[in-house]
Amino acid sequence: MGVLTPPGAAHGPKQxxxxxxxxxxxxxxxxxxxxxxxxxxxxxxxxxxAGVSRGAAQHHFPxxxxxxxxxxxxxxxxxxQALRELPPQSRPEVVAALVDLYTGPLFRxxxxxxxxxxxxxxxxxxxxxxEARVGRETHxxxxxxxxxxxxxxxxxxxxxxxxxxxxxxGLANVLTDDAARRRRVVAxxxxxxxxxxx
Amino acid sequence: MGVLTPPGAAHGPKQxxxxxxxxxxxxxxxxxxxxxxxxxxxxxxxxxxAGVSRGAAQHHFPxxxxxxxxxxxxxxxxxxQALRELPPQSRPEVVAALVDLYTGPLFRxxxxxxxxxxxxxxxxxxxxxxEARVGRETHxxxxxxxxxxxxxxxxxxxxxxxxxxxxxxGLANVLTDDAARRRRVVAxxxxxxxxxxx
Numbered sequence: 220m221g222v223l224t225p226p227g228a229a230h231g232p233k234q235x236x237x238x239x240x241x242x243x244x245x246x247x248x249x250x251x252x253x254x255x256x257x258x259x260x261x262x263x264x265x266x267x268x269a270g271v272s273r274g275a276a277q278h279h280f281p282x283x284x285x286x287x288x289x290x291x292x293x294x295x296x297x298x299x300q301a302l303r304e305l306p307p308q309s310r311p312e313v314v315a316a317l318v319d320l321y322t323g324p325l326f327r328x329x330x331x332x333x334x335x336x337x338x339x340x341x342x343x344x345x346x347x348x349x350e351a352r353v354g355r356e357t358h359x360x361x362x363x364x365x366x367x368x369x370x371x372x373x374x375x376x377x378x379x380x381x382x383x384x385x386x387x388x389g390l391a392n393v394l395t396d397d398a399a400r401r402r403r404v405v406a407x408x409x410x411x412x413x414x415x416x417x
Numbered sequence: 418m419g420v421l422t423p424p425g426a427a428h429g430p431k432q433x434x435x436x437x438x439x440x441x442x443x444x445x446x447x448x449x450x451x452x453x454x455x456x457x458x459x460x461x462x463x464x465x466x467a468g469v470s471r472g473a474a475q476h477h478f479p480x481x482x483x484x485x486x487x488x489x490x491x492x493x494x495x496x497x498q499a500l501r502e503l504p505p506q507s508r509p510e511v512v513a514a515l516v517d518l519y520t521g522p523l524f525r526x527x528x529x530x531x532x533x534x535x536x537x538x539x540x541x542x543x544x545x546x547x548e549a550r551v552g553r554e555t556h557x558x559x560x561x562x563x564x565x566x567x568x569x570x571x572x573x574x575x576x577x578x579x580x581x582x583x584x585x586x587g588l589a590n591v592l593t594d595d596a597a598r599r600r601r602v603v604a605x606x607x608x609x610x611x612x613x614x615x
Contacts, residue, residue: 256536258456327535330588334532337525337591338454347592376605380582383602387585390528393535394545404581407574411609 241279243269248290253327257335262286288345291332294325295353302360310416313364314381314409318401320357321389329353330393357382367416377415384408439477441467446488451525455533460484486543489530492523493551500558508614511562512579512607516599518555519587527551528591555580565614575613582606 247269251260262283266276280286298320305316320326329350336346361378362369369375388404391397445467449458460481464474478484496518503514518524527548534544559576560567567573586602589595 254536256532259536330532333588333591334454334528338452338457338529343592350592373605373608376601377609379598380602380606380609383585383589384578384582385585386588387581387583390531390584390588391581393531394541394548400577403574404578407571407613408578410571411575411578411613414612415605415609 237279240269240271240275242293244271244276244279244286245290245293248286249294249324249328252287252290252331253324256331257287260287260331284342284345287332288342288349291325291329292349292353294328295356298325299353299356299360302357302364305364308364310365310413311406311409313361314412315405316364317357317361317381318385318388318405321385322392322398322401326389327393330390354382365416371417373415374417377412380415381408381412435477438467438469438473440491442469442474442477442484443488443491446484447492447522447526450485450488450529451522454529455485458485458529482540482543485530486540486547489523489527490547490551492526493554496523497551497554497558500555500562503562506562508563508611509604509607511559512610513603514562515555515559515579516583516586516603519583520590520596520599524587525591528588552580563614569615571613572615575610578613579606579610 244265248260248265251265251268255264260283262276262280263273265286266273269276276286280289302316302320305313308316332342332346333350336342358378361367361382365378365381367374367378369378384404388397388401392401442463446458446463449463449466453462458481460474460478461471463484464471467474474484478487500514500518503511506514530540530544531548534540556576559565559580563576563579565572565576567576582602586595586599590599
């Protein structure tokens with residue numbers, strides 16, 4: 220699509236197909252990262268999993284780094300959207316919903332990318348920037364859902380600490396199913412957080 | 418050393434040399450894992466870094482899995498020992514010391530092993546078992562340092578949640594230096610934990 224293409228053309232059947240292909244690639248990339256890790260996740264492996272030719276995959280994502288950072292960003296945005304659409308809930312319910320963000324395939328995929336980035340110079344700046352952006356957005360959503368007033372001293376750090384705890388609980392769930400212990404910890408810390416949220 | 422060697426012989430100069438070699442290999446393995454990750458960490462790379470022949474390294478650790486799980490366990494045991502020897506401190510100081518456990522090279526190395534284990538069947542059962550053991554020991558030390566009475570409802574979950582938060586803070590520190598934000602979160606959460614520790 221050239222720069223002179225009228226905007227309306229972006230909604231034709233060809234563009235719809237292109238968008239669907241892109242989406243299939245992004246979803247396959249996240250699943251691949253979560254299951255086999257960064258070392259085994261190549262553009263070819265993802266293309267095959269998505270049922271897309273390698274050429275088509277490279278048309279959408281010229282490099283491996285492009286594909287996987289876009290994939291984690293895409294799924295993070297989907298999850299943020301789901302969070303934003305939650306109906307009003309009690310604070311313990313909100314805390315449980317936030318923790319759930321960190322225990323599924325998105326967290327597993329992001330963790331693989333994160334850890335790979337710590338050793339790969341090509342990946343590091345992109346993932347650092349992505350994580351900062353996703354982190355700020357998650358914090359904003361958490362503040363709104365918890366009805367937290369960050370002008371009160373300690374409230375901001377309480378919300379940040381809740382998200383740090385959620386991340387730590389996510390890590391504890393990577394090798395074993397930690398759901399039973401996690402429920403008890405979340406119940407207790409949701410109660411303690413009340414003291415910090417006012 | 419044969420099974421008939423008298424116990425006293427285990428302290429001869431040859432055994433001292435062997436023990437020193439083993440220790441150099443373990444320290445090199447942790448540094449290697451933290452810096453280049455699991456994919457780049459082989460027995461040969463570690464042997465070279467430690468200044469030990471590949472044959473000698475394989476005498477001590479027949480497989481890659483043996484070397485790296487032993488290395489993470491060795492450093493974890495060193496850190497536990499340092500924690501156990503801490504003089505009596507205020508609870509906020511103890512919380513800060515616990516969080517420090519999760520922000521150095523040991524955590525980086527353990528994280529690499531942990532994430533690799535989630536995709537590698539050969540590694541998974543060993544790392545799962547190792548993490549459970551290290552986790553229980555860290556919990557026991559935390560209970561003692563915090564003078565926490567786990568017979569009181571909620572106290573156990575408060576201590577567990579503190580360690581989950583520490584793990585999440587460690588993860589947040591992998592790509593960027595998060596020390597300034599972390600100090601504020603730790604101060605706030607140490608204060609909230611007081612409500613749960615009684």
